[in-house]
Each structure stands twice: as C-alpha cells, then as structure tokens.
Amino acid sequence: xxxxxxxxxxxxxxxxxxxxxxxxxxxxxxxxxxxxxxxxxxxxxxxxxxxxxxxxxxxxxxxxxxxxxxxxxxxxxxxxxxxxxxxxxxxxxxxxxxxxxxxxxxxxxxxxxxxxxxxxxxxxxxxxxxxxxxxxxxxxxxxxxxxxxxxxxxxxxxxxxxxxxxxxxxxxxxxxxxxxxxxxxxxxxxxxxxxxxxxxxxxxxxxxxxxxxxxxxxxxxxxxxxxxxxxxxxxxxxxxxxxxxxxxxxxxxxxxxxxxxxxxxxxxxxxxxxxxxxxxxxxxxxxxxxxxxxxxxxxxxxxxxxxxxxxxxxxxxxxxxxxxxxxxxxxxxxxxxxxxxxxxxxxxxxxxxxxxxxxxxxxxxxxxxxxxxxxxxxxxxxxxxxxxxxxxxxxxxxxxxxxxxxxxxxxxxxxxxxxxxxxxxxxxxxxxxxxxxxxxxxxxxxxxxxxxxxxxxxxxxxxxxxxxxxxxxxxxxxxxxxxxxxxxxxxxxxxxxxxxxxxxxxxxxxxxxxxxxxxxxx
Amino acid sequence: xxxxxxxxxxxxxxxxxxxxxxxxxxxxxxxxxxxxxxxxxxxxxxxxxxxxxxxxxxxxxxxxxxxxxxxxxxxxxxxxxxxxxxxxxxxxxxxxxxxxxxxxxxxxxxxxxxxxxxxxxxxxxxxxxxxxxxxxxxxxxxxxxxxxxxxxxxxxxxxxxxxxxxxxxxxxxxxxxxxxxxxxxxxxxxxxxxxxxxxxxxxxxxxxxxxxxxxxxxxxxxxxxxxxxxxxxxxxxxxxxxxxxxxxxxxxxxxxxxxxxxxxxxxxxxxxxxxxxxxxxxxxxxxxxxxxxxxxxxxx
Numbered sequence: 001x002x003x004x005x006x007x008x009x010x011x012x013x014x015x016x017x018x019x020x021x022x023x024x025x026x027x028x029x030x031x032x033x034x035x036x037x038x039x040x041x042x043x044x045x046x047x048x049x050x051x052x053x054x055x056x057x058x059x060x061x062x063x064x065x066x067x068x069x070x071x072x073x074x075x076x077x078x079x080x081x082x083x084x085x086x087x088x089x090x091x092x093x094x095x096x097x098x099x100x101x102x103x104x105x106x107x108x109x110x111x112x113x114x115x116x117x118x119x120x121x122x123x124x125x126x127x128x129x130x131x132x133x134x135x136x137x138x139x140x141x142x143x144x145x146x147x148x149x150x151x152x153x154x155x156x157x158x159x160x161x162x163x164x165x166x167x168x169x170x171x172x173x174x175x176x177x178x179x180x181x182x183x184x185x186x187x188x189x190x191x192x193x194x195x196x197x198x199x200x201x202x203x204x205x206x207x208x209x210x211x212x213x214x215x216x217x218x219x220x221x222x223x224x225x226x227x228x229x230x231x232x233x234x235x236x237x238x239x240x241x242x243x244x245x246x247x248x249x250x251x252x253x254x255x256x257x258x259x260x261x262x263x264x265x266x267x268x269x270x271x272x273x274x275x276x277x278x279x280x281x282x283x284x285x286x287x288x289x290x291x292x293x294x295x296x297x298x299x300x301x302x303x304x305x306x307x308x309x310x311x312x313x314x315x316x317x318x319x320x321x322x323x324x325x326x327x328x329x330x331x332x333x334x335x336x337x338x339x340x341x342x343x344x345x346x347x348x349x350x351x352x353x354x355x356x357x358x359x360x361x362x363x364x365x366x367x368x369x370x371x372x373x374x375x376x377x378x379x380x381x382x383x384x385x386x387x388x389x390x391x392x393x394x395x396x397x398x399x400x401x402x403x404x405x406x407x408x409x410x411x412x413x414x415x416x417x418x419x420x421x422x423x424x425x426x427x428x429x430x431x432x433x434x435x436x437x438x439x440x441x442x443x444x445x446x447x448x449x450x451x452x453x454x455x456x457x458x459x460x461x462x463x464x465x466x467x468x469x470x471x472x473x474x475x476x477x478x479x480x481x482x483x484x485x486x487x488x489x490x491x492x493x494x495x496x497x498x499x500x501x502x503x504x505x506x507x508x509x510x511x512x513x514x515x516x517x518x519x520x521x522x
Numbered sequence: 523x524x525x526x527x528x529x530x531x532x533x534x535x536x537x538x539x540x541x542x543x544x545x546x547x548x549x550x551x552x553x554x555x556x557x558x559x560x561x562x563x564x565x566x567x568x569x570x571x572x573x574x575x576x577x578x579x580x581x582x583x584x585x586x587x588x589x590x591x592x593x594x595x596x597x598x599x600x601x602x603x604x605x606x607x608x609x610x611x612x613x614x615x616x617x618x619x620x621x622x623x624x625x626x627x628x629x630x631x632x633x634x635x636x637x638x639x640x641x642x643x644x645x646x647x648x649x650x651x652x653x654x655x656x657x658x659x660x661x662x663x664x665x666x667x668x669x670x671x672x673x674x675x676x677x678x679x680x681x682x683x684x685x686x687x688x689x690x691x692x693x694x695x696x697x698x699x700x701x702x703x704x705x706x707x708x709x710x711x712x713x714x715x716x717x718x719x720x721x722x723x724x725x726x727x728x729x730x731x732x733x734x735x736x737x738x739x740x741x742x743x744x745x746x747x748x749x750x751x752x753x754x755x756x757x758x759x760x761x762x763x764x765x766x767x768x769x770x771x772x773x774x775x776x777x778x779x780x781x782x783x784x785x786x787x788x789x790x791x792x793x794x795x796x797x798x799x800x801x802x803x804x805x806x807x808x809x810x811x812x813x814x815x816x817x818x819x820x821x822x
Binding site for chain 1: 551557567570571573574575577578581598601602605606609613614617618621622623624625627628629631632633634635636639640641642643644645646648650651652750754757758761765790792793795796799800802803804806807810811812
C-alpha cells in the first residue's frame with residue numbers, strides 16, 4: 001500500500017511536465033484545426049459580397065480551452081480513473097467510493113428542499129430578482145432535480161435493474177398524469193409533446209430498426225425510407241379520401257412492409273458495406289422521388305392539413321367537429337387532450353413493437369434471424385431459407401417504421417421530404433447501436449438520453465445570461481449530438497446495456513455479455 | 523453527336539471530382555475495413571478552407587496569377603484537411619480499432635455530424651458564393667470546353683499519377699498494400715501499422731481537399747451541408763468500382779459522373795441522383811462486389 005502511494009507520487013511529479021508538453025501539442029493541433037475556420041469567418045456585406053471577419057480572440061479562447069482540457073485530463077482525470085481501477089483490484093469492491101461520497105443523504109434532502117422551494121416559489125423569486133438571476137434559479141432547480149433523481153437511481157439500482165421493464169412501463173403510463181398535475185393542462189403541452197412523444201417516436205423507430213440490425217444483423221442505413229412511406233401513405237390517403245387513421249395505420253404498415261420486401265430483393269446477395277450503401281441509396285431514392293414527383297407529393301412544399309386522429313371514431317379532437325371532445329364531455333377546450341391522447345397512442349404502438357419483437361424472438365422466425373446474425377453459412381447448412389428470413393426481417397422492421405410514419409404524419413399534421421433525410425436514419429441507427437444492439441431496454445435508454453438530451457438544450461435559458469441574449473443553444477444541438485455519439489461509442493463500444501438475454505437456454509436464463517453476440521455480416 | 527460529346531466532357535469533369543473523393547473512401551476501407559462517413563465532410567472542410575484562403579488572398583493581393591491562387595488554395599486546404607483527418611482518426615477511430623464493426627461506423631457518422639455542424643456554427647448556415655475565378659470557354663468543333671474543366675481534368679490526372687507512384691513504387695505504398703492484405707502479419711514484419719493508417723487518412727484527405735478546391739472553383743459556391751451529397755456519391759462510386767480497389771474508385775467516379783450528366787441531358791435533371799443510385803443497385807445485383815472488386819472468399 002505504502003509503495004503504491006509512493007509510486008503514485010513519483011508519477012504525479014513526472015506527470016506535470018508531461019502534461020504541459022501534451023497540452024502544448026494539443027494546443028498546436030487545435031490552432032492548426034481552428035485557425036482558418038474559427039479565427040476567420042466569412043460573412044456577407046451589404047453588397048452581398050463575401051468578406052472576412054477576424055475573430056482572433058475567439059480562436060485564442062478555443063485553443064486555450066483545448067490546452068487546459070488536455071492538461072487536466074493528463075494530470076487529474078487519467079490518474080483518477082486509473083486509481084479507481086486499482087481500488088477495485090485491491091479491495092475487491094466496486095469503485096463506488098466516489099459515488100458514495102457524492103450521493104449522501106443530507107445532500108439528497110437539501111436537493112429536495114431546494115427543488116421544492118424553487119418549484120413552489122420560483123416564479124415569485126424570479127420576479128423579485130429579475131430575469132438575469134432568474135435564469136440561474138432555473139438552472140439550480142434543474143440541477144437539484146437531476147441530483148435527486150440520480151440519488152434515487154443510485155441507491156435503488158438493484159431494485160430498478162431487477163424490475164426495469166415493469167417500472168419503465170409504469171412510469172411511462174403515469175408520466176402525462178404527473179405532468180398535468182404539476183404544470184396544468186396548458187403547461188403540460190411542451191413536456192408531453194416535445195419530450196414524451198418525440199422520444200417515444202424514436203424509441204419505436206429504433207425498436208423497429210433493431211429487428212433488422214440487432215436481430216437479423218443486416219446493416220440498414222436507409223430506414224427512414226419506410227418511415228417516409230408510412231407518413232406519406234397516411235398523408236395522401238387521409239387528405240385525398242378522408243380515410244380514418246385507424247384504417248390507414250395498418251395500411252401504412254403494410255405498404256412499408258411491401259417496400260421493405262422490394263428493397264430486400266435486390267440486396268439479398270449483398271453483404272456488409274455493399275448492403276449499407278444500397279440501403280442508403282434506397283433511402284435517398286425515396287426522398288428524391290418525394291421531392292420531385294410534384295403532382296402527387298406536392299414536392300418540397302409537402303402535404304399539409306392532414307386529418308387528426310379520432311378517438312376510435314367516438315369523439316374527435318378537431319375543434320370544428322360536432323363531437324369535439326370538450327363538447328362531448330362538457331369540459332374546457334384545450335389542445336392538451338389531443339397531445340395526451342397521441343402520447344398514449346405512440347406509447348401503445350411502441351409497446352406493441354417491443355411485444356412483437358419479444359414474441360418473435362422465441363418463435364422460429366426470430367430464432368432464424370438471430371441464427372442468421374451469428375453465422376449465415378451454418379444457417380444455410382441447417383436448411384434455413386436465408387432469402388425468406390432476410391425478407392421477413394426487412395418487412396417486419398419496415399412495417400413498424402410505417403406505423404411510426406403514419407403516427408408522425410398524424411401528429412405533425414404536415415409532412416415534407418425535409419423530415420426524411422439521411423440524418424434521421426443515422427440518428428435511429430446510432431440509437432440502436434448506442435443502446436446496445438438487440439437490447440430493448442438499452443435502446444430505450446439511448447433514445448431517452450440522446451433525444452431527451454438534445455431537446456433539453458432548448459430549455460437552457462441560463463446559457464443566454466452567460467453568453468449573451470443572441471446565444472441560441474439549439475444551434476449547438478446537432479454538434480453536441482454528434483460529439484455524444486463519438487464519446488459514448490468510445491466509452492462503451494457495446495452500447496449502454498452490455499448484457500444480452502439469450503433466447504435459447506439450458507435450464508435457466510442467464511444474461512451473457514454483449515460481446516458474445518455477433519453483429520452479422522450483412 | 524456534339525451534344526453527346528459535350529455531355530461526356532461534363533461527365534468527365536464531374537467524375538474527376540467524385541473519383542478524387544472516392545479514393546479516400548476506398549483506401550480507408552481497404553486498409554481498416556470501415557466506411558469513413560466523415561470523409562464527405564472532410565471534403566467540405568477542404569472546400570471551405572479553399573474559400574477562406576481565396577478571400578484572404580483577394581483581400582491582400584489584388585492581382586495574382588490564377589494558377590498561383592489555385593495552388594495556394596489547394597496546398598492550404600490539403601494541410602488543413604490532413605490535420606482534420608489525422609485528428610479524427612486519432613480521436614474517433616483508433617480507440618475502436620479491433621472493436622466490433624459497427625462502433626467505428628457510428629463514430630464516423632458522429633464525426634460527420636460534428637464537422638458539418640461545426641462549420642455551420644463557426645461560418646454560418648448561408649450559401650457562400652465567390653466570383654468566378656476562371657471564366658474562359660474554348661469552342662472546339664462546336665463543343666464548349668471551359669478552362670475550369672481543363673484545369674479539373676489536368677489536376678486530377680496529375681494527382682492520380684503522383685498517387686499511383688506513391689502506392690505502387692514507394693516503401694510507403696508497399697506498407698499500405700501490406701496492411702491492406704493482412705494487418706497483423708504486416709505488423710509482425712515490422713511495418714508500423716498505426717503510422718501507415720494515419721498516412722492513409724492523410725492521403726485520402728489531401729485528395730479530398732483538392733477535390734474540394736476544384737469543386738469550389740467549378741461551382742463557385744459552397745455551404746456547410748455540401749459534404750453529404752458529393753460524399754455519398756463518391757462513396758457510391760467507390761462501391762460501384764469495387765470498394766478497396768483504387769482504379770475501381772476512379773472508374774466508379776467517372777461512371778457516376780457520366781450517368782449524372784447523361785441523365786440530366788437526355789431525361790430529367792431532377793432524377794439524376796435517382797438514376798445514379800438505381801444503377802448502383804442494378805450493378806450490385808449482378809456484380810455483388812462491384813466492377814473491379816475482388817469477390818469475398820468465405821472461409822468456414
């Protein structure tokens with residue numbers, strides 16, 4: 001033990017000059033990277049000519065930040081992480097010393113009190129101290145809530161892990177009720193719509209893609225095409241013929257599945273990256289056709305006025321309709337009812353996807369998918385028809401994409417090709433891989449973190465106080481999203497959930513490490 | 523006939539640019555077996571750097587020969603994109619080498635998002651037009667060939683020659699080919715694999731930077747999202763030619779260029795990309811590993 005400490009000290013002494021050297025290198029590289037693109041900005045002058053604006057101050061700040069970051073990493077963060085690992089080996093305990101120090105009961109109570117005070121009197125306090133400090137109060141409130149939640153997660157982690165699905169579903173079902181109770185019907189709109197529905201759409205899409213990528217091991221970079229097919233199916237048939245959502249939902253799913261088979265046929269023989277590029281090309285073809293086939297799809301302008309979903313025809317959420325929900329139940333008018341209804345609708349659709357996936361996995365076709373992912377040659381030798389297996393995987397995945405698409409069209413009331421760009425496919429694929437391919441809970445967590453995290457950026461008002469009123473955090477949304485993708489992938493290459501539940505087992509189901517599952521060749 | 527030859531010339535120009543970008547994809551794929559999705563955005567960065575250098579040069583010197591302008595633009599763009607590509611490889615791909623196959627694909631997509639949004643944040647989201655650098659057009663037997671097109675084709679041919687020499691005749695190229703065939707064995711025989719991979723990224727990025735400068739010169743406008751479409755088409759070209767094969771990348775680039783210009787000339791300009799992608803799908807049905815690609819031998 002003594003020896004360990006002394007070697008540590010020697011290392012720390014050597015560490016500082018090394019860190020300075022590395023920081024200088026990092027600074028030089030950062031300077032090279034940013035000198036032209038950050039130090040100089042191209043801007044239009046009044047005559048619409050491009051001119052150069054010099055921003056050396058900003059460049060200096062960026063380079064200095066990189067150097068400081070490098071220095072801190074080398075001197076403090078790396079030894080800290082290494083130290084935590086050593087603690088593991090010597091004590092045989094989990095490295096929770098830091099966590100135990102951080103999550104203490106008094107802190108938890110303090111966080112709860114702060115959050116409660118700010119929730120109750122936040123508005124009047126902010127009015128008293130002015131908007132500048134008020135924004136910081138919002139930040140403190142947010143941090144207190146996050147800390148309290150993290151505390152709960154930390155101390156109940158075994159319970160949570162044991163009952164994850166049940167807890168997750170319960171929380172999702174109760175979520176709108178809590179939100180309405182906390183913020184009222186009008187205030188709930190943002191939380192139910194921007195967070196709840198938005199995240200659940202991605203959860204559903206990622207679960208759908210998971211069938212193709214996670215189970216069958218076929219890399220699909222054009223999944224958004226099926227989403228588009230579903231959305232346009234509802235948008236076109238709904239506006240042209242006035243058909244109900246409940247008829248068109250299965251129709252959109254069937255249509256998307258049909259397109260899945262159409263895509264599946266030519267790519268059956270392709271493997272790996274050839275498959276990836278053809279699926280990407282397919283996604284682009286669908287989008288380009290949507291843009292250019294103006295007579296039918298109205299081109300880039302898109303289709304608007306898509307009818308709303310009715311409550312199974314019993315009552316409608318359309319204000320002008322005779323059986324509008326407020327008239328039927330004699331309650332105050334509000335847009336929130338529709339959003340809450342949509343929330344439960346997408347929750348139901350997403351759970352249906354999960355249910356079907358789980359059931360399929362224990363059926364012959366699902367087992368064939370997983371076998372295909374593990375070893376295609378062995379599959380063929382054992383008499384599995386790889387053609388139908390691949391096609392069913394594409395069709396099933398596409399069908400859920402189609403469901404999600406028709407829901408998307410109904411929710412937005414407007415569709416345009418802008419919503420179905422490659423970036424969306426990339427985001428969905430990223431969620432599947434970041435969550436841990438094949439793991440439904442992991443994918444749901446990844447969607448929550450990635451989509452919820454970027455949505456939360458819209459709420460960060462206090463940043464405007466720091467960086468000035470013209471600062472728009474939304475602009476940095478995708479930048480941070482991309483960085484998060486890289487960082488999470490390097491940190492956990494197997495995704496958030498590193499273990500998989502095997503489908504077939506002897507005597508007892510045991511989780512195995514994700515690294516035992518293959519990722520397929522296709 | 524004249525119309526057809528005219529389209530051939532246009533296709534050749536376009537195809538040269540795609541070919542230059544496609545080499546970057548195909549080399550990286552050949553050596554580490556991953557799709558470098560960020561390559562299209564490295565091309566865009568090259569284009570932007572060329573734009574900034576052009577603006578700085580015009581602000582400082584009013585009259586310099588255009589050749590010098592282009593040369594400085596290309597060299598600065600090559601240096602900057604090389605640095606970008608090197609950093610990206612180091613930060614996002616190297617830690618995942620030997621990890622499972624989809625992980626570097628996701629970091630590559632992440633890097634692509636980071637690069638395009640970084641340029642959007644720092645340079646603004648608007649189109650950046652520049653005044654035409656070269657506007658002279660020759661008329662040969664009724665075919666109009668602009669000086670720009672000649673420059674593009676000449677630069678491409680010159681670069682390909684240098685590149686061919688580097689890959690086929692130098693120790694560096696031998697190391698690259700060795701790594702491509704068997705990385706582990708190459709390492710055992712004393713090839714510095716990490717260094718070779720870094721150099722591969724740098725070479726690909728330099729070619730992309732030249733393509734970016736030429737793109738800027740040809741179209742006279744660049745925007746932060748410009749990495750995606752040329753990137754995807756160059757990647758399509760690399761796959762069409764057979765990914766991993768350098769002559770295949772050039773051939774694929776030219777094919778995509780010809781398909782695009784012919785389709786826009788004889789059918790409809792709106793569907794030119796649809797045509798390019800459809801032909802890719804059709805070719806791959808019959809030649810599942812591209813035109814010049816080696817069929818993958820499956821070992822059990």
